[in-house]
Amino acid sequence: MVQKPLEAVWGLTDQPVLALEPRDGSCRVLYQNAAASALCPEYENPLEAMLDPERQALLDALGSGENTGPLFCHLAKSVYAARIIGWNGYRMCLLQEASAYYNATQSALNEAIMASQAKTSFLSEISHDIRTPMGAIMGLTQIALSQPELPPRVKECLGKIQVASNHMMSLLNEVLDMSRIESGRVVIQPAPVSVADLLHEILIVARPQADAGELTFRLEMGPVVWERILADGVRVKQIYLNLLSNAVKYTPAGGEVDLYFSVQPDPREGWVRMVVRVKDTGIGMGSEFMSRLFTPFEREEKSTVSRIQGTGLGLTITKNLVEVMGGSIAVESRSGEGSCFTVEIPFETAPQDDAGALEALGGQRVLLLDSDPKESGLIREMLSSLRMESDWARDADNAVLLLNDADLSGDPYFAFLTAERVPGVEMMLFLSEIRQRMGEDFPILLLSENDWSQTEYMFTQAGVDGFIPLPLFRSRLAAGLRACTGPGLPGAAWEEPAMTPDLSAKRLLLVEDNELNREIALELLGGCGVRIETAENGREAVRKFQQSAPGYYDLIFMDIQMPLMNGLEATRAIRALGRADAKSVPIVAMTANAFVEDVQNSLQAGMNAHIAKPLDMQKVFETMERFLGRDAG
């Protein structure tokens, strides 16, 4: 019945034609002309002869009514282009022999893919290769700049070299990152991360950038429902810092950059969502450019943009990373009116161990002095969540009244928590008077959003026992207050390492194959007096360690890529030695391969930490202090 009218029309053509009826994700062949039947005589119809992916693509097109682009099917030894059309209520599939066309385009596509892969590989290789001499340039520039009595012109030139090489290094890193993303080699490695540390590390980079750009930087804290998450901290920071540095770059001096940060509940049990918004009052983007915003190497063609350095890769990398983490990124912007990026990323929660804090602090009463009612409310909520009681004073008069009241009623406060600035009172004077009034054993803690190392001396002189950094996190508040529960005065809530620790009693082994890099490291590390021995490759390092007396080396700095035996193998070999200090000697990776995978690999090999080259001396000293400083001097 069905076949007659179809045959009347389609039976006359020698082009293979089928009439198909979609059915539950599959389809039924209602009719096939003789040309179609002849294509694959061993099968009932050509559909059955098709490769699975090709058949599925055809079914998808059938479901939607018609196909918009060519569908190629391999049937027998030929390639056919399939086209779906509607005819008298039937869905007809017309097959056209296209082997020559297909082979030609496929070859061009393969060439393009190969060319792209070659480009990516080339960029990656060349970037990697350029990084090593760049490291030398940067290190030597640092050494040259530290020389006394440089002629002004030389100093100026060196300064410019330093700026340019820093920029070049950041470009190289972006290109490398992009190549890794394109090649699918980006691996997200979640580990327990403190949200407080994460934000702190973002702020210590972003704030100075905004200051340098003469911008007003504001942080608005939203709710933080959980403070430990399973995240790839390095990659998460990369996302936010990229958005922030863009905001700073594209906002003229005098403008504003607002960062909103929150960790909100997620419908899934054991998950939270980090919602971060970066808003600026910068140059913004036009709607046309917005559609290409996340495309690699895209930059809007504006005179204001062309003066700003960049690869156009940052946002592409950011978007890819956000998506790899299962999150989303949204942008609102208008040309000349600034931009607003909102990133939402889900994270699994990590356990928060606060039983100790609750036990130590529960039931204690704190006086809070802070003129900002909103901020005070949040702090008091946190205190309450630590099962602590609190009273709030919004000015100095009220604080004194409450301190007196508590003291005279025989129920004194456990500690005094105060903002750094309170209107109408000179805080240094006020705090020193509070110290006099309340005695030496009464804990006074300062909430500070500034770099406290700048004001630490003055405030401790005024009687402050410790500092709790803002923005405030429950964990940090608990840590600061818990410090007051131990014997003696609490001291600072956390310690900042000294710039140049005295490590003259310590000995380290520097393992580095590149002579120039060795020279740079020796000069930079020598500043703190530590005794340094060197090894040119992993094998020599293992031998030197084996031949030394137990405890001879206090620290090993290990390059990764070396001839004969690389740093990872050398570390495994040292850790496998049967002597006691083989397990305990700190081994720190020192390499230009500063990607997360490298860090993970070095940790898995038994190393304790990782420092990226070119060496940032502040980080080197921090690391040395961490492993050597505890009993140094």
Place this chain on the structure above:
Amino acid sequence: MREYQRAYLAHLAEIVELNDLYGHMPESGAAFLSWRRENSLRIREIVGENNAMLREKLFPVLDDIASADQEEIAALEEFALQLGAGGANQPDLTLNYTICCALITYARKWGRRDMLIRQLYRAGLALFYMQEILDRCGQARYRWKMGLLFGEAASFIKRYDDIKDVETRGYIHRSMGNLSLAYSGANREDAVKKLDAVRRSLQILNDPVYQKKTPELPWELYIYVSHQERSSALNVLRAGIQDPVVLREVMESAQFVREYQERDCAKRGVKPMVRWSLAYEAAQYHCGVQPLGRLLRWLEEAYTGRDPRDYSENGIYANISLPGLYSDYISRDEEFKVKKKDIVLHMYRQVARYVREAPEDQARGLLTKYLLLFLESYVEYPDGILEKDFLLQIVVSRQPDAYVRFYLAARITRLMAARALKECPQTLVGVLGCESVRQVRERQEEILQFAYDSGLFHDIGVLAFNDMLVKLGRSWLEEEREMYGCHVYAGEFYLGRSPSTRPYVKAALGHHAWYDGSGGYPAEYRREEDPGRAVTDMVSIAAFITQATDDTDPKNPRPLSLEQAVEMVRAQSGARFSPDAVGLLEGLEDVWEAGRAAAYEKAYRILKS
């Protein structure tokens, strides 16, 4: 006491004498001028001698107080006690405070607990009086410190049994009671804090355990004073805050004080103090027990029964505070305001006379205090005594040399304004709301008067510091300089209430602000927001010149000549002073010496009237 300490105190007494106008008025304005100059020369001599004594003898001891011997410390304690004697009339409030602080350091260092408690109390009390001056300027700089000092002294209640000295135990109780002194604002929050502090103090004072432990202490007096303090929360009720707890406790304390007074006065055969009787009557009104008319009648009767020559605390209260409170209460009802106008004006005339005739004696501090409180409720009738005229009378009466400065500043400002009208009228656009040069020209007479009055009233805030200034016998301490800086707020406050004085608020607030904002004070004055800034700029210059050249002002150690002062103004053109205004400085010589003589003549006439 040491010899230098006695000499210092004697010098202070001499200064009070030299500043006393009443009964020492010469026969003419010219004689008045030379008398003031002679006196100021002597005061300047005294200040020099005192400075030298303090530098040589006192400050080295204070610098190394921990090493001072017992005898030195005992002398210091006595000296501080004398400097702080007389409550609000302390001969040298700030030096007393400074020494108390040093003694606290000493007591802490050597573990002298009784001395520590005593000095904490005394330092707290000194701060209370310093804060009382700042209250007149709406500033609360010393409140928290006062709270800490009294609080620390009071906290020794926990070691009461370890403290054997009765006097020290007394200081603990008094400190606890004085914690309420830190809360004097006419607002609910302060009232609640004050009442809390009094309640806690009364709880201990009424505790038989403590009374048994130290029967020697005047418990009844302590309790009475606590009730007095609590009934002073009446100012909160007057400010319209109807809090049932405040009402009940104030009423309770007013009743207590009244009954105590009646018993005590009957015993001693004297009249009860009008202040506490009023507290009872006013509490009755605020609690709704009696109507406003009855309270007003009571006030009229009490005022009629006053002695107009009584300069005791009770007398000052009756002569100055009763009219002030009367004004305050009639302002609550338009009908009473109209009906009682003649009574109010009569009272104001009497107040002016009373203040004019007041001797510079021990009561000067109280007089200033009550006078300034009186000004807070001044009612200005358009056809009555304008507040600006009343203020001038007060300035002449209390600080005639300051009046001369004001007068000279007024003449200089007017001179500059006249020149501006002639040479650069466009700079006056904005003054008095003039929107164009044409309007400026049309209103030039008004502008000249405004310039004159702005100069005349710019420093009216110094009234708040009258008692501190007239007895000052040495160079300023840093603390005093900072306190004195608040006179601009006091000026803003006093001038801001009545229509006749309101136009001069900006000149009072902004005359120490710098033209380019790089210095000066206060931060609250923003030149760009002052439509009359051209005149305020002129006042700043006039104020600088009159102050810098004033040779009757002992806190001005090296008075400049007019030429030197003008030279300094020119040197600071563009920074401290407006270049436009500096350009108008010509022909001051014409108003200078003659102006000074005329000012003294005018002051003399007012004082003699």
